[in-house]
Amino acid sequence: MPFHKRPDRVRDSAGLLEAMRPCREAMIGAMSEVKPFGVYYCGMQTVVAAIDAMARLLGEGERFWEKGTAGRGDLSPR
Numbered sequence: 643m644p645f646h647k648r649p650d651r652v653r654d655s656a657g658l659l660e661a662m663r664p665c666r667e668a669m670i671g672a673m674s675e676v677k678p679f680g681v682y683y684c685g686m687q688t689v690v691a692a693i694d695a696m697a698r699l700l701g702e703g704e705r706f707w708e709k710g711t712a713g714r715g716d717l718s719p720r
Contacts, residue, residue, distance in 0.1 A: 655700040666693045666706060 669686040
């Protein structure tokens with residue numbers, strides 16, 4: 643089967659993540675316009691979480707966070 647010869651990783655992860663940035667930013671902006679924790683808010687929150695999960699999977703889990711703006715999620719020492 644031809645799909646067995648495909649690589650397991652994405653070749654251009656930086657390009658893929660940068661393409662997702664506008665969608666993530668749009669979701670965050672739209673979340674401020676709808677009822678907090680309503681159906682649409684939770685749907686948009688799911689999209690943001692999926693983009694963040696993809697970034698983490700690609701080894702760039704903090705790509706969308708600016709340096710110094712938020713603490714780490716885990717408290718384990720580095």
